[in-house]
Amino acid sequence: MSTADRIYQRTEAGEKAWESRDPGVPAEQRRILGLINGETHSDLLQNRLRHYSAAQISGWLAQLETQGLLHSVPGALEHDLDFTGNFTAAELRGEDQKGEEKNPPR
Numbered sequence: 585m586s587t588a589d590r591i592y593q594r595t596e597a598g599e600k601a602w603e604s605r606d607p608g609v610p611a612e613q614r615r616i617l618g619l620i621n622g623e624t625h626s627d628l629l630q631n632r633l634r635h636y637s638a639a640q641i642s643g644w645l646a647q648l649e650t651q652g653l654l655h656s657v658p659g660a661l662e663h664d665l666d667f668t669g670n671f672t673a674a675e676l677r678g679e680d681q682k683g684e685e686k687n688p689p690r
Contacts, residue, residue, distance in 0.1 A: 589659035590626040592645065598653035609653070612636075613644050617653060625659060 594602060594617060601609050602617040609617070619632050626645075633641050648654040 590656045591623050591659055592620050592626065592629065592654050592656045593623055594620050595652055595655050597651075598648070601653055609651075612640075613648055613653075616641075616644055616648060620654065626656075 598617055598620075600606070602614065605614065616629065616633070619629060629645070630638060630641060645654065645656070649656060
């Protein structure tokens, strides 16, 4: 399972495991549960766990999903972390959709 561009959320069971500090969940996986607050992008998890390999993190996330403690969905444009998907180059140049300038130089 690739963690690339995914959004993670704790399930109800994941919330309970985190709140109770369930000893049946390994410490690294509990730490991941603690890092997930609402909708959390995979890039944020990779950044916060950067001393672990991407393969380790991916494996832990997959185990948490298999155990029903996490749910994930593919990342979408509304989760664009650098906001580059929210505009086009033409919009930045001040051009409308027909390619005409909105404010021509004087």
